[in-house]
Amino acid sequence: MKRLFAAMLVGTAMLATPAAAQDEQGNIQVKLLGTVVMPDGAISAVNVDTVGLPGDTQTEANDNFVPTLAVEYFVSNNFSIETICCMTQHDVDAVSGLPGAELVADAKLIPATVTAKGHFDLGPVKPYVGAGVTYFLWVDVDPGEATLPLGVTETDLSNEFGFVLQAGMDVPLGDSGFGLTLDAKKYFVDTTASWYAGDTLAIQTEHDLDPWVLSAGVSYRF
Template sequence: MKKLLAGAVAGAAMLASPAQAQDDTGSVQVKLMGTAVLPDGKITSFNTDIVGLPAGTQTEANDNFVPTLAIEYFVTPQVSFETICCVTQHDVDAVSGLPDAELVSNAKLIPATLTAKYHFDAGAAKPYVGVGGAYFLWVADDPGAATLPLGVTDTDLSNELGFVLQAGVDVPLGDRGLWLSLDAKRYFVDTTARWFAGDTLAIETEHKLDPWVLSAGAAWRF
């Protein structure tokens, strides 16, 4: 993945037409992008299991593709702060122990994110790296179909803080403030999943999320 991202940045720099560096201090950039959210979702520990899950039970979360809105403010031509807005939906399925069993359904996540970015001068193209914090807020999560026969009535995924690494490139398209933007983020966030039968905690597991979030789209700089 690192080699792929480096190749994308280098290729965009080669395609960009020569342009004189501009002073972006105080500029605001708005990005509208298509984003692939590629989470992990595997179990890292079992805290409670009164159901008796099969030995070797393991899970994964499905990928999703969503629109993303990003807003960025340039403190200096090299330093900016960026926040994103999107909602992504995922199911959690067993891949061993209970193959293909749906355990969590329609889990909706807001990955609230703020990154500080440093932009390099590569001619017209502007590669960047960033680092920041993230708060994963689950706004909905339903018991999966496979859990209902076990008497599960509610599922809960814990909201968690984490951090994120970022890299990408912005390439100008003409001289009217329109840019092509390619972006990759790697989040490091876990969650605790709980399944309840009435008021009884039946299963509690820790899950590694750590999604790759890969985006491409258009940006407008004002």
């Protein structure tokens, strides 16, 4: 997927022509994107284990495709601040130790993110790089099916701050303010997963989420 996205970036640059260059349209840019969220979800530490998990237990979170809205404010032609709005949903399954066991179901995440971006004008193509902060807010988490026979009644994923790196390009379409956009973000953020049987903490593990977030879509600057 990451190689395919890189190919899309190159292909878009090749298709762009000097006629697509535009004057700056304004300070606000809005983007409507299709986004693939590809988290890791690997266990980095086991804090509590009262049920006797196999020693080689390891997990991963599934990918998800979601629509995303991005709003960007240009402080100058070469510097902007961007935030995104989306919600993504993931399951966490064991891939070793308990292969195929669903441990977390339908975990809904709001990845509140703000990045500062530097822009470069290469004529018809306007690449950018950026960096910023994120806060992963879990709004709903259900116990996985495999945990229910253990008496698990509640599962919790901790909300956490993290960092994000960003790169991409904007391709203006004429001088109307409309354009195409490609974007890649790499997040660095963890979470603590806790499984409760009634009021008793049965399992608690640390997880590296660190997702890649790849987006493509349309933009309008005004």
